Amino acid sequence: MDLLIKNGNVVTPTDTFKADIGVEGGKIVAIGSDLPKKAKDVVDAKGKYVLPGGIDPHTHMEMPFMGTTTVDDFEYGTTAAAFGGITTILDFAIQPKDKTFLDTIKLWRGKADPKVVIDYGIHLAVTNLTEDLVKEIPKVLSAGVCSFKLFMPYRKEGLMSDDGRIYSMLEESRRLGFLVQLHAENNAVLEFLIERNVAAGRLSAEYHAKSRPNFVEGEAIHRGLVLAAATGGNLYIVHMSTKEGLAELALMKAMGANVYGETCPHYLTLTDEKYLSPKGRRYIMSPPLRSKDDNEALWCGLADGTLSTVATDHCTFTNAQKDMGKDNFTKVPNGVPGTETMIPVLYSQGVGQKRISINKMVEVTSYNPAKLFGLYPRKGTLNIGSDADIVIFDPKFEMELSVKNLHSKIDYSIYEGFKVKGMPTYTFVRGKPVVYDRKFVGKKGSGKFVPRTKHQPLE
Numbered sequence: 001m002d003l004l005i006k007n008g009n010v011v012t013p014t015d016t017f018k019a020d021i022g023v024e025g026g027k028i029v030a031i032g033s034d035l036p037k038k039a040k041d042v043v044d045a046k047g048k049y050v051l052p053g054g055i056d057p058h059t060h061m062e063m064p065f066m067g068t069t070t071v072d073d074f075e076y077g078t079t080a081a082a083f084g085g086i087t088t089i090l091d092f093a094i095q096p097k098d099k100t101f102l103d104t105i106k107l108w109r110g111k112a113d114p115k116v117v118i119d120y121g122i123h124l125a126v127t128n129l130t131e132d133l134v135k136e137i138p139k140v141l142s143a144g145v146c147s148f149k150l151f152m153p154y155r156k157e158g159l160m161s162d163d164g165r166i167y168s169m170l171e172e173s174r175r176l177g178f179l180v181q182l183h184a185e186n187n188a189v190l191e192f193l194i195e196r197n198v199a200a201g202r203l204s205a206e207y208h209a210k211s212r213p214n215f216v217e218g219e220a221i222h223r224g225l226v227l228a229a230a231t232g233g234n235l236y237i238v239h240m241s242t243k244e245g246l247a248e249l250a251l252m253k254a255m256g257a258n259v260y261g262e263t264c265p266h267y268l269t270l271t272d273e274k275y276l277s278p279k280g281r282r283y284i285m286s287p288p289l290r291s292k293d294d295n296e297a298l299w300c301g302l303a304d305g306t307l308s309t310v311a312t313d314h315c316t317f318t319n320a321q322k323d324m325g326k327d328n329f330t331k332v333p334n335g336v337p338g339t340e341t342m343i344p345v346l347y348s349q350g351v352g353q354k355r356i357s358i359n360k361m362v363e364v365t366s367y368n369p370a371k372l373f374g375l376y377p378r379k380g381t382l383n384i385g386s387d388a389d390i391v392i393f394d395p396k397f398e399m400e401l402s403v404k405n406l407h408s409k410i411d412y413s414i415y416e417g418f419k420v421k422g423m424p425t426y427t428f429v430r431g432k433p434v435v436y437d438r439k440f441v442g443k444k445g446s447g448k449f450v451p452r453t454k455h456q457p458l459e
């Protein structure tokens, strides 16, 4: 046996139990009490949780956007992820307007393959849907990519899909068994509000949020859900931020549509007051931060199963990049870091504050994303035969989050000074240590592209 993790408290979506886990050839080969076999490496996990590796299904590494590129490349971004207990990321390959889907996958794999330190998969972010490209979809599925993202906003940035295109992709998703991811905001209204604020000279960071009020997301989510129900398609709303959107999702789920929602740690824990600080532009992302009421509603949505996943939308722009919009919120590149802090923040604020159980945390950070995105049962579970993507989590480990002790290339943290209790201390990917007792022992390029199968509905 290559690795034996002894005496840990193994966590699944339904149970927590004491067991040893044995690993050989990158796979889990044994789970039980007092496994007798010897191993090349034995780690004692007494008093610790043993979790299936986290799956962050929403990252943007090395992504060109708003005239600049996210500063975390696939090496920095996945290193930070590994420290945060993430063993697989799903990154958005943004289709250049003149490229096919297959060319886009090739382009993204060219960036990621030599650099990743954990495993990864790709979603296709569609920017220019033509008839020819619709015909290419079966080949994209064969290449291991089974999720396509469409944007309702970002018309000026060239990313927008209109309702007709969204409808047609939802029809295809039903026919071919893939998942459509939707960035849901009402583009026409937010463009109108931005233009009105800019014309009146209202250019500070708070007007980013004021140009995208809750209903801008709520209405768009409603529209997306209606199209999903009408087509019988498979729909996943990314980065949900509002109680209005949540209510729409709950209703459509109750009516039996195959629809899912994702939220992010920043929508659970931070509010739009951040925009009033001198560095408010650091918190500019779309949709924006909301109110305490929205935070609490989203926690409830996680606890009651309305929301299925938590993802980071890790999208890193440095202070200098954010300063491109020092005097004008419309010029601030949108995005915040998160892949290293997701699980510690969820644990501290969610499990620690009794908003969710640790089993729910595992469900929304590993099991559900694995199923929805076609990684299960290879990933997302601690089972015999599954990849040995394993995290040892120390619930007593206390740390004050700071740019000084995090591993992203970005030069600030949105959680600066935030105290967490509970941190991943070991991260194994396919049985190989990447983080070992909080030290990086991984290797650039050792992560693998994971071809994904069809979307699996959650029961």
Ligand SMILES: [Zn+2]
Pocket (backbone or CB within 6 Å): 058, 060, 313, 315
């Ligand atoms: Zn995103």
